[in-house]
Amino acid sequence: MPDPYYITTAINYPNGRPHIGHAYEAVAADVVARFQRAMGREVRFQTGTDEHGLKMARKAAEQGKTARELADEMSGYFKAMADMLAISYDRFIRTVEKDHHRASQAIWRAMEANGDLYLDRYEGWYSVRDEAYYDEKELVEGEGGEKLSPQGTPVEWTVEESWFFRLSRYQEPLLELLRTPGFVEPESRRNEMIAFVSGGLRDLSVSRTSFDWGVPVPGSDGHVMYVWVDALTNYVTGLGYPDQTELWRKFWPADLHLIGKDIVRFHTVYWPAFLMSAGLPLPKKVFGHGFLLNRGQKESKSLGNVTDPIELAERFGVDPLRYFFLREIAFGQDGSYSPEAIVTRANAELANSFGNLAQRTLSMIHKNMSGELTTCEYDPVDEALMAAVRVACLDELPREFERLNFSVGLEAWLRAVFACNQYVDEQAPWTLRKTDPQRMEAVLMTLFRCVHDLTIAVRPVVPAAADVLLDQMGIAGEGRGFAAIGNADWFEALVESGFVLDKPVGVFPRLELPETET
Ligand code: ME8
Numbered sequence: 241m242p243d244p245y246y247i248t249t250a251i252n253y254p255n256g257r258p259h260i261g262h263a264y265e266a267v268a269a270d271v272v273a274r275f276q277r278a279m280g281r282e283v284r285f286q287t288g289t290d291e292h293g294l295k296m297a298r299k300a301a302e303q304g305k306t307a308r309e310l311a312d313e314m315s316g317y318f319k320a321m322a323d324m325l326a327i328s329y330d331r332f333i334r335t336v337e338k339d340h341h342r343a344s345q346a347i348w349r350a351m352e353a354n355g356d357l358y359l360d361r362y363e364g365w366y367s368v369r370d371e372a373y374y375d376e377k378e379l380v381e382g383e384g385g386e387k388l389s390p391q392g393t394p395v396e397w398t399v400e401e402s403w404f405f406r407l408s409r410y411q412e413p414l415l416e417l418l419r420t421p422g423f424v425e426p427e428s429r430r431n432e433m434i435a436f437v438s439g440g441l442r443d444l445s446v447s448r449t450s451f452d453w454g455v456p457v458p459g460s461d462g463h464v465m466y467v468w469v470d471a472l473t474n475y476v477t478g479l480g481y482p483d484q485t486e487l488w489r490k491f492w493p494a495d496l497h498l499i500g501k502d503i504v505r506f507h508t509v510y511w512p513a514f515l516m517s518a519g520l521p522l523p524k525k526v527f528g529h530g531f532l533l534n535r536g537q538k539e540s541k542s543l544g545n546v547t548d549p550i551e552l553a554e555r556f557g558v559d560p561l562r563y564f565f566l567r568e569i570a571f572g573q574d575g576s577y578s579p580e581a582i583v584t585r586a587n588a589e590l591a592n593s594f595g596n597l598a599q600r601t602l603s604m605i606h607k608n609m610s611g612e613l614t615t616c617e618y619d620p621v622d623e624a625l626m627a628a629v630r631v632a633c634l635d636e637l638p639r640e641f642e643r644l645n646f647s648v649g650l651e652a653w654l655r656a657v658f659a660c661n662q663y664v665d666e667q668a669p670w671t672l673r674k675t676d677p678q679r680m681e682a683v684l685m686t687l688f689r690c691v692h693d694l695t696i697a698v699r700p701v702v703p704a705a706a707d708v709l710l711d712q713m714g715i716a717g718e719g720r721g722f723a724a725i726g727n728a729d730w731f732e733a734l735v736e737s738g739f740v741l742d743k744p745v746g747v748f749p750r751l752e753l754p755e756t757e758t
Contacts, residue, residue, distance in 0.1 A: 244282045246491035247273055248475050250499040251290040251333065254314030255299040258321045259539060260577070261500065263549030264532045267562045268571065268646070269498045270327045274700035275641050277328075278721045284491045286478045287322060288333030289315040293467030294368050297453040307453040311336060324550055326558055326703055331478045335455075335470055339477055344455045344470040346482035350518035351405065359460075362402040362445040369393035370502075371467050373445055391502060403447040403463060410513040411441050417512055422525055425644070426572035429504045429528040437509060444510065472511045476520070493521040504528040527644055530574040532565075552582070556751055559702035560586035566646040566701055583751045590702070594657045594694065595748030598709055600664060601687040602744035608673055611741035613688065613734060614681055622686040625663050629690045630726040632656035633697035638722060641700070653697055660690050685731075688713070693725045705747040714739040 249269045252262050266287060273285040291311040300310040311334070319332050333340065351357055365374045367389040374389050382388045389395050414437050417423055424430040447463040448454065454464030473481075475497065479488040497507050507526045515522050531538070539546045553561050556579075564582045567589065569575030605611060618626075632652045640649030664687065672680035692713060699706035699720060710720055714734055724730050 242279065242281045244284070244490045245273075245276045245496075246284045246286075246479075246494040247276070247496045247498060248285075248478075248494055249287040250497075250503060251288045251335065251471060251474050252318055253293075253295060254289045254291060254311055254318055255296050257314065257317045258549060260532050260534070260547050260549050260552070262318065263321060263325060263553075263561075264565050265498060265500060265529065266322055266327045267325055267565050268529060268644075270325070270329075271562070271566060271646065271700045272496065272498065272641070272644070273328055274703060275638075278696070278700060279638065280721060280723060282490070283330075284479070284487065285329050286331045286333060286475070287327065287329045288331070288474060288478075289318050289335065290467070290471045290474070291315065291335045292454040292464070292470055293371050294448070294451060294453075295371055295467075297451050298368060308336065321550055324553055324558065325562065328703075333474050333478050335474055337477075339480075340470070340474060341455050343477035343481045344465060344473045345458045347473050347476070347514065347518050347520075348458055348465065348469070350482075350520075351514060354517045354519070356406040356409065356517045357403050357446070358406070360402065360404050361399070362404075363399045364397070364445075365389075365395040366398040367391070367393045367395045372506075375442065398450075400449050401463075402445040402449065403457060403460065404443040405446045405469075405514070405517070407441045407444045407510070407513055410516060411437060413516060414441075414509055414513060417522065418508060424504065424508045425525065425527045428572075429501060429508075433504060433508050436505060441509075468506050468510060469514065472506065472514065475523070481520075494523040495525065497523050497526045499526065499528055501528040501530060527572070530569065530572055532569070533574060533576045535578045536576045552579075555579075556582050556586065557749075559705045560590060560748070560751065563590055563650075563698075563701050567650045569647065571644050571646050579753055583753050586748070586751050589654055589657075590705075590748040591750045593654065593661060594698070595746055597657055597660050597664070597687075598691050598695070599744060599746045601684065601691050602712060602741055604669055605684050605688060606741050606743050608669070609681060609684065613731075613739060613741075614685065615732065615735055616678070616682040616685055618682055618686060619679075621663070621667075622682055625659060625686060626689055626693075628659050629656045629693050633693045634722065634725045637697050646701075650698070650701070653694065656690075657694060660687060660694070663687070689728070689731055692731075696720055696722065696725055708745075708747050712742065712744050714741070 247269055249265050273283050277283045296311060297307045300307040315334055322329060322332060370389055370391050370393050374395060378390050379387045379395060380390060387395055418430060418434050418437060424433055446466045446469050447457050448466060449462050452464055454467060455470045457463035457465055475494055479491050481488060499507055512522050534545045534547060537545060564585050568581060568585060636652035637649040667683045669680045669683045672683060695706050695709050719730050
């Protein structure tokens with residue numbers, strides 16, 4: 241049995257509705273989860289919302305609500321987005337949940353027992369937008385001369401009694417960890433983090449006393465935990481920590497924390513330090529993906545260019561949007577999106593190339609062979625095509641997906657789709673029908689087998705369309721994993737079963753843009 245696999249997304253701040261970046265991250269993580277399942281691994285996949293902290297408390301106050309009311313309302317939108325985008329999570333965690341408070345207090349006590357927590361006074365800069373403390377030397381100057389965080393957000397001077405975590409103790413082990421190949425990716429983020437830690441680490445303020453919207457610090461009235469302490473703990477809460485549950489034993493340490501580039505410091509410096517202090521194993525990999533920009537620009541309320549990912553999915557379809565995210569953007573780098581770009585990709589690659597291949601193949605079998613499959617003698621050109629498709633679907637795409645190079649993996653897949661379309665044109669089964677019906681059958685069966693492999697390979701990205709296609713092809717649920725690629729047993733069994741293809745329905749309609757947007 242392959243090893244179990246645990247993947248998490250960041251948990252989102254529900255201080256507003258989900259934006260495109262949230263959708264992007266959820267989809268990428270879901271593709272990994274579905275891909276690993278299709279490779280035969282037992283997968284645990286967690287996502288959710290990060291509901292405590294000053295940002296939430298302030299936003300709720302602005303709206304005349306309690307923080308809990310705002311959290312309940314907005315967290316619902318995040319869950320609805322995940323469901324709509326076919327995110328196959330095993331748990332949608334909310335940090336207001338009871339087991340999460342318990343886990344956060346347990347990790348706190350473990351750090352305390354290790355002598356890493358002490359009471360002092362915090363005096364320094366804080367960005368509410370980033371929920372982050374910054375050193376004076378990290379700040380940058382805004383256009384009006386005001387101080388800003390390195391992320392460009394406002395900072396405020398904060399003075400309060402606070403618990404501190406002895407982060408400074410962990411500089412050496414953290415440097416060693418950051419230097420471990422594969423722990424932080426992409427490489428550019430790793431270098432940033434090594435530079436940050438090498439510059440020296442100050443102890444971290446880990447509790448707040450000026451508001452109460454958080455997990456209470458055990459045994460310290462008036463203190464709630466700094467929101468990042470409890471937020472990061474979500475990854476272990478979801479496995480039953482502090483209990484030694486079966487989930488815990490099977491899935492910790494996590495295989496992958498998938499997060500955005502702005503929160504790499506929290507995941508590769510603070511989180512491992514907390515875990516080391518609590519005596520817990522460290523996650524295997526943290527990947528900081530890039531940001532999605534709207535026509536090259538950051539989305540913001542003031543620019544009026546904020547896109548609702550649910551509207552995009554309703555308009556273009558969930559599968560085309562998922563495909564676009566992974567195909568268009570080199571994972572790890574920033575990328576840009578626009579309605580035109582989504583439509584162009586979906587039409588050229590899904591509708592015209594792959595959809596057309598599948599539709600042509602299945603219709604010709606339906607029409608010219610009464611939908612009946614048959615075993616036949618293949619020519620070398622048929623064998624060559626099947627071999628090329630197998631290499632793309634079984635070697636290239638999986639290798640690249642394992643490395644989170646989704647766009648490169650899909651490119652290999654698409655080359656195989658092109659090869660199939662070229663083969664159809666060259667073999668011209670519509671002509672063979674009259675001149676050499678036996679040869680036509682071999683060509684159509686070759687194509688059927690290629691479409692099967694191509695559909696299974698792309699299924700993690702476009703699950704709904706792939707499942708409709710595989711339903712039409714008579715492939716049962718358990719035959720939809722990578723193990724069925726390049727192994728003709730399924731085909732023999734299908735022929736033997738007497739399966740007959742119905743008139744096929746297309747799964748990738750061509751998309752249109754309204755005039756005003758072209
Ligand atoms: O940071 N493109 O929550 P968040 C791509 N609660 N990804 C983006 C993005 C964009 N334009 N904007 C944000 C938080 N993200 C914390 C996480 S984890 C223990 C706590 C990504 O709602 C961002 O990098 O601000 C992060 O990974 C995720 O969306 C949630 O961001």
